[in-house]
Amino acid sequence: MTDDKEGVVDLGRLRRSCSGCSLRSLCLPAGISGDDLERLDAVVRTRLPLDSGDGLFRAGDEFGNLFVVRAGCIRTTHPSSDGDEQVIGFHLPGELLGLDAISEGRHHCDAVALERTSVCAVPFDQLEEVASHVPGLQHQVLRIISRELVQEHQHLVALGRRTARERLALFLHSLSERLRAGGYSGEDFRLPMSRDDIASYLGLALETVSRLLGRLSDEGVIAVERRRVRVLDAAVLAAIAGEPGAESPDSRGSDRQVR
Amino acid sequence: MTDDKEGVVDLGRLRRSCSGCSLRSLCLPAGISGDDLERLDAVVRTRLPLDSGDGLFRAGDEFGNLFVVRAGCIRTTHPSSDGDEQVIGFHLPGELLGLDAISEGRHHCDAVALERTSVCAVPFDQLEEVASHVPGLQHQVLRIISRELVQEHQHLVALGRRTARERLALFLHSLSERLRAGGYSGEDFRLPMSRDDIASYLGLALETVSRLLGRLSDEGVIAVERRRVRVLDAAVLAAIAGEPGAESPDSRGSDRQVR
DNA sequence: GCCGAACGGTGATCGCGTTCACCGCGATCG
DNA sequence: CGATCGCGGTGAACGCGATCACCGTTCGGC
Numbered sequence: 001m002t003d004d005k006e007g008v009v010d011l012g013r014l015r016r017s018c019s020g021c022s023l024r025s026l027c028l029p030a031g032i033s034g035d036d037l038e039r040l041d042a043v044v045r046t047r048l049p050l051d052s053g054d055g056l057f058r059a060g061d062e063f064g065n066l067f068v069v070r071a072g073c074i075r076t077t078h079p080s081s082d083g084d085e086q087v088i089g090f091h092l093p094g095e096l097l098g099l100d101a102i103s104e105g106r107h108h109c110d111a112v113a114l115e116r117t118s119v120c121a122v123p124f125d126q127l128e129e130v131a132s133h134v135p136g137l138q139h140q141v142l143r144i145i146s147r148e149l150v151q152e153h154q155h156l157v158a159l160g161r162r163t164a165r166e167r168l169a170l171f172l173h174s175l176s177e178r179l180r181a182g183g184y185s186g187e188d189f190r191l192p193m194s195r196d197d198i199a200s201y202l203g204l205a206l207e208t209v210s211r212l213l214g215r216l217s218d219e220g221v222i223a224v225e226r227r228r229v230r231v232l233d234a235a236v237l238a239a240i241a242g243e244p245g246a247e248s249p250d251s252r253g254s255d256r257q258v259r
Numbered sequence: 260m261t262d263d264k265e266g267v268v269d270l271g272r273l274r275r276s277c278s279g280c281s282l283r284s285l286c287l288p289a290g291i292s293g294d295d296l297e298r299l300d301a302v303v304r305t306r307l308p309l310d311s312g313d314g315l316f317r318a319g320d321e322f323g324n325l326f327v328v329r330a331g332c333i334r335t336t337h338p339s340s341d342g343d344e345q346v347i348g349f350h351l352p353g354e355l356l357g358l359d360a361i362s363e364g365r366h367h368c369d370a371v372a373l374e375r376t377s378v379c380a381v382p383f384d385q386l387e388e389v390a391s392h393v394p395g396l397q398h399q400v401l402r403i404i405s406r407e408l409v410q411e412h413q414h415l416v417a418l419g420r421r422t423a424r425e426r427l428a429l430f431l432h433s434l435s436e437r438l439r440a441g442g443y444s445g446e447d448f449r450l451p452m453s454r455d456d457i458a459s460y461l462g463l464a465l466e467t468v469s470r471l472l473g474r475l476s477d478e479g480v481i482a483v484e485r486r487r488v489r490v491l492d493a494a495v496l497a498a499i500a501g502e503p504g505a506e507s508p509d510s511r512g513s514d515r516q517v518r
Numbered sequence: 519g520c521c522g523a524a525c526g527g528t529g530a531t532c533g534c535g536t537t538c539a540c541c542g543c544g545a546t547c548g
Numbered sequence: 549c550g551a552t553c554g555c556g557g558t559g560a561a562c563g564c565g566a567t568c569a570c571c572g573t574t575c576g577g578c
Contacts, residue, residue, distance in 0.1 A: 160462030203419030
């Protein structure tokens, strides 16, 4: 199937493949190499381009593909019976979406691009087929979906126990970390989403988000200019967010032993 | 490995095995049968008994096993840096827990039994090994973890957008449905958790939970007597919870096509 | 250029749910 | 048996964040 001439690397094909992707270590191929990576590569459709506002899928749609964000940002929202909808997540480069559709074979969210965005589509049935021959890939899929679960737990704690100010600080902190992980600056970035989106995601009114951004700016923790954000004091931001600073991992043992 | 005499069923062993378990269709073995089910059976350790208050694992513990509740109830809580912790979930018969530990090989939650509880322990490395030979099992694991994700999304929407009254109705409605799925009555049951636990789970103060339970009781929607709850008007309860009554599935197509 | 919509900022007011306080009940234990 | 503790119920007051109202700015369209 490879039509590359011997010894000549096809740069175009490489750039479009997992092996040449800068997000490789974050994404499905993490820990996969050689023939196995080529098998995965054969399944992934790269470079699906989306304009700002374009939809990727809607709640109720039949589930066919998982998607990985290469560049840009995808917002997922959960529709409510009474009309209003809540923002569930923002997906940045290197992050998967569509995992919640595996359960019933239908998407439960609407997914929309917030800016010019490029995604890879991964046909799920083919991914499962490849994974059944590549144990490392099967494990990686489980790890990614489990990580998603952990993030949701943190989001739950934020919505359940944190003040508006703490939620916003946590949001900015998390965004900063994730952008850094994707290869972008974590200190100076542009928010892909509106104040309204942030408010919905954090379970707040948009006025509250607006005011608190202003307050954090007054305090010198961040600088905000419309959608541009600079983190001036990451330590204080993390402290407000309630992030454990230099806490020891503190392993306490292992789970219940079974005889 | 089977030491049963020909034609004679070992009832003790059967009752302890997946094939003889009444929760089979909810649990990992759903859709698995024959030799494959036997292979799964060989991995699962059944009947780990817990008393009320016993811990199953704690945040930071090394991850070894997934657990399935056979009877009783397990509460998982997410510890916070500043001391107070939030209840993340209640796990009823037929439900898995520990899935969030796959990502980093460490548990992120504390898990405690709220009453006399029996669980099955599933060593995760062995489960993965079996799953790599049994495609149906691999798919089932993904389906279960994905379903978990969907439930968390609904919980997020509840915490982000719903009033205290709606959250409580949703909680009772969901509890009722899940108990029914596990083979218990959904109309008349005993709450395994305290008001405090419910409040933490719903992001409310316990006083609010107490008052709203009283109000729902006054209105004749439910009857509450300490921890015993009877659902008197399931339709009204579902309506308050914002559950779609007789809404059509309304399939709108399939996700973005990829050329 | 003009127009209009989308977005963002800010003040004034309100109300839901929290907070604080104290109540009674039932179980456990010396 | 009275003492203690955990659990659950309830009243009163407060305050955080929602709601309502209106502002200016930016941007894309013709």
